[in-house]
Amino acid sequence: MIKRRFFRILLLITTASLAACTSVKEYNSTITEKKHSVQALRQDIDLAHQILKDGHPGLYWYISKKQLDYKFDSLKKAINEPLTTTQFYQKLSPVIAAVKCGHTALRFPSVIVKDKVKRETIKNKVYPLSQFTYAVNDDKLIVINNNSKNKQIKTGNEILEIDGLAPKEIFNVVSTGFSYDGYNSLSKNKRIERNFANLYKIYFSEQDSVAIKFKTDSAVINTFISFYDKKKDAEAKKKLDTAKAIAKVHVKKVKETLKHRGNKVNGEYQLDFKFLDKEKDIAYLKIKSFSIPTASFPQFYKQVFDSISLSKSKNLIIDVRNNPGGTLSASLSLFAYLTDKEFVYLAKPINNGGFSADKYATGLKKLRYYLTAFNDNGNIYEDEEGNFFSFMKGYKPQKPHKNNYKGKVYVLINEFSFSASSLLSANLKGINRATLVGVETGGGANQCTAGRMPVVTLKNSKLALRFGLNRMAPIYQQDLYGRGVFPDVEIQSTLKDRISNYDRELQWILTDIKGKG
Template sequence: MMAFPNEKNGAGYTFIRHKALSFWPVSISIPNAALPMKKIVYLLLIILNFASCISNKKYNEKLMSKHSPDQLQKDLSIIKTSLEEAHPGVYWYIKKEKLDFKFDSIKSLLKDSMNSVEFYRLTAPLVSEVKCGHTRLIHPGLKLNKEQKAAIKKKGEAPITQLKYKVEGNQLFVVSANKALTHIKPAMEILSIDSISTPTIINSLKKLYSSDGYNTTFYDEVLNKTFPNYYYLAYPKKDSSLFILKDSSGLCGEWIYNLKPKPAVKKQSEEEKIKQKELAKQQKRVDKKNRYKGFDEQKKPLLDFKIDSTLNSTAVLKVKSFSFSHSNFKRFFKETFTTIQNEKIEHLILDLRGNGGGNLMYCNLLFRYLYNQPHKFTGRASMATRYFSTGKYVDHTLINRFTGIFPFIFVKKDNQGFYDKLPTDKAKKPKKLTYNGNLEVLINGYSFSATSLLSSNLKKVNRGIFIGEETGGGFNQCTAGSIPLLSLPNTGLKLRLPLKVIQIAEPIDLKGRGVFPDIEVKTTLEDILKGKDVVMEKAIDKSSQNLY
């Protein structure tokens, strides 16, 4: 994903405070009817909660109910029109005639009523034909209240979510399993789930999203992270699933059932509760102090810098994201490169693996700490149009509404077409603390979007040696920048629609591929099970040998 300063990622709600009660004339008196402020606030909260429940009910009904062929065809038409009018790279990797034919083919199948999930399974692969990693159809999921969430939790963990997976081409392997699944071991190959072969499953899941162009490394990395999510988008959610597995001893079949949460066995004493509360407070203070570095799902920092104690003058800088809440990239990079200078670091390993992108300005900032010449990070952002007819379906969120308004303010036009200026399209000087030593850059299939553009800029000026696998994002460009969500009026599905072409200042002759490593190193299932980071090991080995 890609964003710019002051933009917020994801959907949110904006509440506007008004002074409705102040409209009452001062002269009016209501004896014995005046309500204390607390009661007024309480009453307003009840009204808002009631309105929210009604809104959620309508929202859920739209996603669950059947839709007529006419309604489905209207939503399909909105998708097609949106791509044709607003997507600046819709025909980069597929010809118009071929895409039109595919839309017509899907339209011919919309003869019977279907619900939103069925429509999603039919049309998401169609959107993916554009081969843009930022463009996809989204099933937003139901909005649940506390009681519904509690009921789902009580039902237990779904079968597919009880394993962690490793995808290798058309093969699927077990990385780990819930402790209750005693017969399923790491390294087992999964041959089928519920009588559907693994190659069929993987193929159907990979059609629901896309990489940039002809790249393939992105697909496996996405499924390694989110296999259960995409599985339950493509296939019905069941209380039990039959897995056929294979290991060195042969084949076996294992039923996996919903795993109900275990009830708390031991009650905590008051002393233990107090101690736990105090530990939680301490951890909260630590988290608040370090939140400018961010945290991933395992509570590990998204921004991390360490000097390797086993090697002289070698340090590792990990950047797992360029966009997260409470971030302070300016502070972190300044602290990091001050330390690099003070400690006289000669070998720096920059780890960009698993970094899906984010704020383009912060990518440019990091680049300026790594390259000692003035450099233009991107060109201008070309656009297909200033206005598109389906813009009225843009989501009702502040950032998306702003996205729908800004073309009339900022978008310009010349003999090359519509375009928008970017804060990265002018040459910027290097930072005073620029690092000039040896550099290794670690990349993989999930190095995407703005991260891929950072990698290509470094590659373009021969700054560093790249180790790992091809980036999932394109070398030259991607469509991103402003990405509103369009809500389809009948099915409730959402179309993620990028409006700008973000490209490096001087593209090379390479179509639809990412940044290739100088030294290719693939992480295998065996490496993962042994806890080996072979890509990092290769980088450290190269630093220790000083092979430059």
């Protein structure tokens, strides 16, 4: 037995050494050009299925084992010719999505570029469809912002075709692999809006220039949008701004007082706080993500609630619209400021026991698995019923923050409020602490899978499977299974509102506050 293990380890070391020598060019060819054999693709299908069975704690919440097995088996039978990684992705991703878990998805691999000059060139290249922000409404693609050189296209214009394809055709293709929490697919349009350029590139291979047909109020226009170099544009803008600054009278800079909120993302802070009235009676806290590496959530919250306490604000609006989630600690820490009682934030984080992504890897990672049997066992416990679970903060009773807020709380939610933002909303609703305004959250009200999120690369296609290892559930459960957190007041901005930058949901809250003032 020992001898056999020794030879296995020796073989793995040799394999790992050879793999390290494999050229980047070969890897890139594997994911861009190479057609994988039928046998190789079927191996990846079996591997993906096995990984989910081994590690996913909610694999059969919304689909039976029989149904899911049938989908994997049917896909294997349907693979009867070699496919590229892109073609295989389009076939496997809908099967993964059938699990109905928003945290479980297939990732498309990125090309590796070692040359620094080429990497910088690609980094600064703004592809045509990345030069716009969009709204998707009734299968229509509407331009909200135009950052291209072509200024014919205005806010509110409808795009009729991209390289001869109607948006509805594009939507039907790119959305087949979307993973939702349970039976709620309301986030489909938001997902397309936020990731349209990347989705198009995966499914239709966006080029350096695309033909766009769009409609104005008075005409249908055909045009081309080409890529541009954002570094060169930034340098040109800097020279222009410098010239303007020289011509202006010197103005003393005002030191920014809001600290700890991290860097901007796409020109916008993900954490923001302000008062919406002169009297400072209405405080507004925007959290677009609970995962911001450059931010300090504890320090930011302290500053926010110190300001609210000092101003004696009677109303607090928390905006978690378009917040896809993030860390449990950032969500829990905020909740501690919103209650004056001891609380339990999280149900027992059930999992399948020790799971190691290295077990399914190759080369050095596989070697590590055999040498150390690396897994999560150090952080896994077993309860009286034989269930495995991980200890996480929030599973045990927590104390409210000493500077907790006691005024009126409103929470803005929408179909792209996921994971930690849904968990926050569900817990606030559970203790009747806030008025939720907007539409049903995309994240499940009763549960999702999160915690540690391994990413396992499939051996042949190099597609990556990502999912959560723990059942993450609020302590309060709603009766309607497989749906999101429902608002107390259902209201949503229209397309016309978005074009004119009118926030209908926020305006409802301000009107409600004035009516009760």
